[in-house]
Amino acid sequence: MLLLTDLDAIRTLTQGRLENRKITGQSADSIQFRSVMVCGGTGCTSSDSNTIIDALNQELSNQGIQEQVEVVRTGCFGLCELGPVVIVYPEGIFYSRVEVKDIPDLVEQHLLNGKPYEKKVYEKTKQDGKILNFEETDFYKKQVRIALRNCGIIDPENINEYIASDGYKALGKVLLTMSRQQVIDTMKKSGLRGRGGGGFNTGLKWEFAAKQDKEQKYVICNADEGDPGAFMDRSILEGNPHSVIEAMAIAGFAIGSNQGFIYVRAEYPIAVQRFVKALDQAREYGLLGDNVLGTGFTFNIDVRLGAGAFVCGEETALMHSIEGHRGMPTPKPPFPAVQGLWGQPTIINNVETLANVAQIILNGADWYASIGTEKSKGTKVFALGGKVVNTGLVEVPMGITLREVIFEIGGGIPGGKKFKAVQTGGPSGGCLTEEHLDSTIDFDTLTSLGSMMGSGGMIIMDEDTCMVDIARFYLDFTRDESCGKCTPCRIGTKRLLEMLDLITEGKATMEDLEKLENLSLQIKNASLCALGQTAPNPVLSTIKFFREEYMAHIHDQKCPAGVCKSLILYQINADLCKGCSLCARKCPSNAISGKVKEPFVIDTLACIKCGVCFDVCKFKAVAIV
Amino acid sequence: MEQQQTNSSGGVAEADEKLEKIQLAIQQFKMIKGALIPVLHEIQDIYGYLPEPVLKVVSTELNLPMSEIYGVASFYHFFSLTPKGEHVIHVCMGTACYIKGAQTVLDRLSTELNVAVQGTTEDNKFTLEATRCLGACGLAPVMTIGEKVHGRLVPNNVPKILNEYK
Numbered sequence: 001m002l003l004l005t006d007l008d009a010i011r012t013l014t015q016g017r018l019e020n021r022k023i024t025g026q027s028a029d030s031i032q033f034r035s036v037m038v039c040g041g042t043g044c045t046s047s048d049s050n051t052i053i054d055a056l057n058q059e060l061s062n063q064g065i066q067e068q069v070e071v072v073r074t075g076c077f078g079l080c081e082l083g084p085v086v087i088v089y090p091e092g093i094f095y096s097r098v099e100v101k102d103i104p105d106l107v108e109q110h111l112l113n114g115k116p117y118e119k120k121v122y123e124k125t126k127q128d129g130k131i132l133n134f135e136e137t138d139f140y141k142k143q144v145r146i147a148l149r150n151c152g153i154i155d156p157e158n159i160n161e162y163i164a165s166d167g168y169k170a171l172g173k174v175l176l177t178m179s180r181q182q183v184i185d186t187m188k189k190s191g192l193r194g195r196g197g198g199g200f201n202t203g204l205k206w207e208f209a210a211k212q213d214k215e216q217k218y219v220i221c222n223a224d225e226g227d228p229g230a231f232m233d234r235s236i237l238e239g240n241p242h243s244v245i246e247a248m249a250i251a252g253f254a255i256g257s258n259q260g261f262i263y264v265r266a267e268y269p270i271a272v273q274r275f276v277k278a279l280d281q282a283r284e285y286g287l288l289g290d291n292v293l294g295t296g297f298t299f300n301i302d303v304r305l306g307a308g309a310f311v312c313g314e315e316t317a318l319m320h321s322i323e324g325h326r327g328m329p330t331p332k333p334p335f336p337a338v339q340g341l342w343g344q345p346t347i348i349n350n351v352e353t354l355a356n357v358a359q360i361i362l363n364g365a366d367w368y369a370s371i372g373t374e375k376s377k378g379t380k381v382f383a384l385g386g387k388v389v390n391t392g393l394v395e396v397p398m399g400i401t402l403r404e405v406i407f408e409i410g411g412g413i414p415g416g417k418k419f420k421a422v423q424t425g426g427p428s429g430g431c432l433t434e435e436h437l438d439s440t441i442d443f444d445t446l447t448s449l450g451s452m453m454g455s456g457g458m459i460i461m462d463e464d465t466c467m468v469d470i471a472r473f474y475l476d477f478t479r480d481e482s483c484g485k486c487t488p489c490r491i492g493t494k495r496l497l498e499m500l501d502l503i504t505e506g507k508a509t510m511e512d513l514e515k516l517e518n519l520s521l522q523i524k525n526a527s528l529c530a531l532g533q534t535a536p537n538p539v540l541s542t543i544k545f546f547r548e549e550y551m552a553h554i555h556d557q558k559c560p561a562g563v564c565k566s567l568i569l570y571q572i573n574a575d576l577c578k579g580c581s582l583c584a585r586k587c588p589s590n591a592i593s594g595k596v597k598e599p600f601v602i603d604t605l606a607c608i609k610c611g612v613c614f615d616v617c618k619f620k621a622v623a624i625v
Numbered sequence: 626m627e628q629q630q631t632n633s634s635g636g637v638a639e640a641d642e643k644l645e646k647i648q649l650a651i652q653q654f655k656m657i658k659g660a661l662i663p664v665l666h667e668i669q670d671i672y673g674y675l676p677e678p679v680l681k682v683v684s685t686e687l688n689l690p691m692s693e694i695y696g697v698a699s700f701y702h703f704f705s706l707t708p709k710g711e712h713v714i715h716v717c718m719g720t721a722c723y724i725k726g727a728q729t730v731l732d733r734l735s736t737e738l739n740v741a742v743q744g745t746t747e748d749n750k751f752t753l754e755a756t757r758c759l760g761a762c763g764l765a766p767v768m769t770i771g772e773k774v775h776g777r778l779v780p781n782n783v784p785k786i787l788n789e790y791k
Contacts, residue, residue, distance in 0.1 A: 042759075042760050042761055043760075043761050043762075043763040043764060046761045046764055046767070046774035046776060047764065047774075047776065079763075080761070080762065080763025080764070081763045082763075083763055083764070225760075226757070226758075227758070228718070228719035228720045228721075228723075228757060228758035229719050229720040229721045229758060229762055230758075231758070231760035231762065234760050266666065266703050267703070267757070267759065267760075268760070302657075304659070304662070304663070305662070305663070305666050306703075307662060307665070307666070307701030307702070307703035307704060308701050308702030308703035308704075308757065309700060309701050309702065310757070321662065322659055323658065323659045324658070324659035324660060324661040324662055324697070325659075325697065326696055326697055326700040327700065327701075342658065383762060385720070385721030385762040385763075385765065386720065386721050386724050386725070386765075387724065387725075391721070391762055391763040391765070392763055423720065426720070457720065459720045459721055459724065461724060465724050470724070473720070473723055474720075483700075586781065588733070588736055588737075608736075610729060610732060610733060610736075610780060611729055611780070612733075612780055612781060615779055615780070615781060616781065
């Protein structure tokens with residue numbers, strides 16, 4: 001078991017290693033040691049970052065420079081679009097879409113001879129013949145990293161590196177110098193609100209549980225990140241797992257609990273594996289278990305795997321799932337803080353919420369409260385996705401505008417297309433339009449506009465996205481994920497989906513649109529849990545802001561975005577067609593015929609509208625009408 | 626998971642070995658509250674699905690009625706009560722993938738393999754599944770075949786990729 005002094009010793013010993021991972025601006029010939037950081041997040045691992053690490057190590061030993069270079073597999077850098085990503089310190093050179101075949105040249109040119117390997121240097125860091133460090137790019141400039149602060153800097157599988165980066169310092173401070181009430185007061189004063197969607201004050205939640213006079217209490221970390229398009233919790237678990245463990249222990253101390261659970265999606269194998277490894281390390285160091293840091297405080301954490309049920313993101317459903325039952329919600333009150341897991345007082349915090357806790361304890365409530373807006377403090381991590389140039393993970397201060405996030409950090413819409421809408425809050429949220437781009441991002445503004453913060457998915461849509469189809473897409477999701485316990489949600493979402501199907505097929509009437517709105521409001525008011533209460537949001541917000549698009553489907557039987565299959569036809573423009581026959585050869589249903597070097601024709605009856613001809617035509621001769 | 630599935634037609638010794646592993650897991654989880662779901666995860670991991678005879682063992686050991694086990698197993702998407710094909714294809718239907726054309730990729734797979742979504746081909750080679758967000762939104766649209774991730778797809782990539790597995 002380690003004591004506080006032992007942690008300090010580890011910190012001193014390891015700190016030098018982290019010092020190497022900073023941008024210094026020194027000249028290439030004076031650099032003695034380089035750190036090569038390879039992203040090991042799910043996105044980059046999917047594009048083979050592990051083989052890149054092996055190739056790098058092999059090449060370094062071939063060149064005999066393994067002593068002058070370290071290769072570190074880190075958590076997510078955020079710019080998943082450009083993966084696999086490699087960053088080299090101390091210059092801060094950002095390499096994108098690195099392939100194994102690049103490694104020999106990269107090692108020789110940069111790591112051996114000090115000259116960046118220009119072929120794979122991220123284009124946006126090249127300016128006037130110079131190469132900027134990655135922190136100067138638009139993507140990183142406006143970000144403030146608190147929850148993600150260690151992602152991309154430390155090796156998440158090495159507890160010493162976390163300790164060196166002020167890790168477990170907050171736990172030490174809490175256990176040795178603070179009372180339970182002081183911890184709760186600090187949290188309350190910081191203004192931190194739950195990042196999972198609810199936005200409830202975290203300190204207040206802790207206080208409710210702390211006040212319960214019960215022997216057994218529980219701390220649960222909700223890592224059942226189910227919103228499609230949101231992956232910040234996974235990235236934190238993958239890139240900085242100890243920050244969550246430390247925060248759970250602090251929460252345990254504050255409410256008087258000795259047992260924590262993390263409920264994590266089974267679909268996140270890398271996150272689960274890194275978290276379990278981090279737990280083992282923390283136990284080995286005596287940072288979990290009996291008598292933590294010699295203070296007499298006891299705290300353990302067990303892992304429970306989710307099994308693919310979106311509704312388990314809801315607190316009461318999640319607890320039933322940990323208890324071994326179907327994940328079905330129960331009415332609140334009683335709130336979990338009073339009567340939660342196995343009937344005992346329980347607090348449930350989301351991963352990102354917890355990732356802020358140690359920093360708040362270390363830097364103080366006032367520091368945290370100085371970031372953000374009056375009612376939404378601190379930062380929020382967003383997963384930018386869809387039709388945006390820089391797909392990836394960003395952490396920004398609350399109060400930033402949607403425009404800054406989408407167009408400055410996100411780099412705008414690719415392919416010269418026009419921005420149409422931004423969807424926040426996942427299946428519970430809504431779509432916002434051009435006119436909202438200058439609105440600030442905070443809990444209350446987003447809610448007042450008819451969307452919500454949610455867990456932080458931010459999907460950008462361009463002119464090629466059909467808003468009715470998107471509403472249908474979300475309803476298909478919530479209908480499938482409804483647990484079936486309450487009637488408004490179980491049957492209501494199915495009826496909504498049927499109506500949306502009719503509209504996208506061009507078979508609906510104006511009466512259906514009215515019914516759709518009415519039923520949406522009823523489901524919102526009558527459902528048992530947040531899943532049903534928010535399920536109609538995508539429908540209501542798209543009707544509100546894109547009513548004319550619904551009208552086009554209903555009145556004109558047209559899909560303006562060219563998405564809804566029943567309402568579109570593929571045609572070949574005879575003036576543009578060169579008769580190359582490529583489309584005819586690729587067509588899976590043999591619906592295209594013609595003579596070579598003469599315009600081809602699509603047989604609309606045989607066409608299955610798969611769009612292959614549209615994609616393959618080099619002359620833009622295929623049109624959707 | 627994939628490999629275990631390919632081996633699932635193995636001999637009696639192998640079947641015993643699998644059952645032994647399950648017994649071990651049951652004994653280990655029996656001590657904790659809420660043991661059923663961790664046990665089901667273990668079975669799914671070893672067999673690739675939840676075979677009924679094994680669930681009967683769970684029923685006896687954990688003293689839970691089959692009806693309750695069925696209730697839990699059928700509630701969660703992650704658990705499957707039917708065996709899967711040799712290669713399981715998951716097409717991500719998260720929002721980011723969807724608006725970048727995941728549906729057209731899924732449709733093409735369905736045409737090429739001549740199998741409905743959530744179905745298995747007659748030769749037991751492929752199971753085609755539409756799945757929840759895989760979280761690789763930077764590579765959208767994405768599908769996984771076994772553990773291999775295929776990203777930035779267009780429908781025309783499909784035949785070539787499938788050929789690698791045929």
